[in-house]
Amino acid sequence: MSTLHAIIIAIIEGLTEFLPISSTGHMAIASAIMGDNGDFAKLFEIVIQFGAILSVVVLYWRKFFDFKKISFYIKLIIAIIPALAFGALFKKHIDAMLEKPMIIALIMLLGGIVLLFVDKWFQKSTIDNEANISNKKAFIIGLYQVLSIVFPGLSRSAATIIGGMQQKLSRRLAAEFSFFLAVPTMLAATVYSLYKMYKEQPEVLTHSGNIGTLLLGCAIAFIVAILAIKFFITFLQKHGFRLFGWYRIIVGLALIILFYTGVIG
Known part of the structure; x- marks a missing residue:
């Protein structure tokens, strides 16, 4: 993986991780266009999510380090359970989907159509404070997150924000809870990917320059x-x-055109 490729993918991840436009889809397509879908490139796309989630911890540090409010941590644990379970079950499915840019393009397009109507569907929010999110609502939002695991390109952010709004959270709170939930979710994915790579292909991690590329x-x-x-x-x-x-609709249509014209194989 070249330094330029790494920088481009990292910028894409930082821009798209918390927006409802699918960071996974954008990174997969960018890598396909640049012609690098090797083992390290795939690992890189997962590990740099750790850098993105650290931004949430820094921006909301009072929330994450207020150990007196144990309920906040309990809600995150409850919400992440579905993703951990389904992530383990559908790992091969996810990897296979990420190899098919056409499927990602279609999911991107359909997800865009859904976003056009979200504001009309969920106008009457009643919860604007994280303390009022019940454990049940946190679990349901976690179930919505599973959709982004089963359908790469849907967007984890979009799925969880829509899930939050469906549970009567305000747009702001739904977005913030989505950010909070990203921390344990992406941390688990990063640790698992690094461990798996270390066990199966340690030479990928120890190869000259790869650790520096991950840190960059x-x-x-x-x-x-x-x-x-x-x-x-x-x-x-x-x-x-x-x-x-x-x-999302414009990008989805553009990707479909690129696929049929052979730019993306």
């Missing part, structure tokens, strides 16, 4: 993600999801 990617994703989160919360409260919906 995490640092770039961290910085870009901080800016993306601040933008997203402000934009979402004022304008809702329609622009993201149209963006």
